[in-house]
Amino acid sequence: MKDGPDIARIGALIGDPARANILVALMSGKALTATELAAEAGITGQTASSHLKKLMEGGLLTQAKQGRHRYFALSGPEVGATLEAIMGLAARKGHLRTRTGPKDPAMRAARVCYDHLAGDMAVRIFDSLQARGFLQVSSDKGGIGLTTAGESFVTDFDVDLDRLTAGRRPLCRACLDWSERRNHLAGSLGAALLDRFQEEGWLRREKNSRIVNISAQGSNELKKLFPLD
Structure with a gap:
């Protein structure tokens, strides 16, 4: 061996x-x-x-x-990230469960990935942050991080960056979304943003489910906060 x-x-x-x-x-x-x-x-x-x-x-x-x-x-979050990555690999290789139902579109739209948001809206948030120069690839570590402008943006959204950076968990991490097959934001910042969205009342988690329901107002507010061309 x-x-x-x-x-x-x-x-x-x-x-x-x-x-x-x-x-x-x-x-x-x-x-x-x-x-x-x-x-x-x-x-x-x-x-x-x-x-x-x-x-x-x-x-x-x-x-x-x-x-x-x-x-x-x-x-820990690394276990959740590993499972999400395996689910993404299974989806890309065509290893899908044949049983589908009304919950399937909802799971793809928005769901919880351990402690952060996944699905279509989460990918939009990641793409918006990157397109506006708030996220950048760290060439020395091969990861992602917030730019100075990105730090100002999340601070203005009442996210306590000092508390997040003081922890041992990575602030930002790209997590491959199994349904969208593109990245969404994980790490302590991804978890903090999900908490803030819930505090604002923009989304609500379904009981005993990973599904997240985004209200009409929440959808409008999130699209304003995270615009895409």
């Missing part, structure tokens, strides 16, 4: 259909119980416990106890 990161172990953990369903259910960023995850995966509680143990041991999930209940969540 070659030295280096063991991607085979991660691939095996994610590759099981039941575990994949569990991980996708947690992409909403909300912690769920073993019973709820068993229902999402279509398996028994005993089987779910076995899968959850493996995901915990693999470092993909964390667990918190509250009273008699145990809640499970993705261990």
Whole structure:
């Protein structure tokens, strides 16, 4: 075996259909119980416990106890980003689930990707920030960052940049959107913007779902705030 990161172990953990369903259910960023995850995966509680143990041991999930209940969540944003990237790869290669329904267009329009916005509106926001010179590619690190003008823009939108930059998490990160197949904004700034949009009342997350409903007023305000030619 070659030295280096063991991607085979991660691939095996994610590759099981039941575990994949569990991980996708947690992409909403909300912690769920073993019973709820068993229902999402279509398996028994005993089987779910076995899968959850493996995901915990693999470092993909964390667990918190509250009273008699145990809640499970993705261990961090990098796990959510990895799942979104794999979903994008699956979509590009034609590996799609054949079952579609009324929720499919809504998922593509706007959804939560762990703790930030994904979908059509999220891609628009990323494109607008980049087109207006608020985001730039960092050639030395291969990532993205805010320009001086971009810092002023998000500060004017009441985002506390000092608090975000003081944290250990990257401020900006490009996350490949599985449905649009282009980038949306992740990182601590992506999460902060989603929080601000909710504070403004422009969007509302559906209960027990990753779907985000954007109001008519919210759509107008977001398009004004993030215009595209």
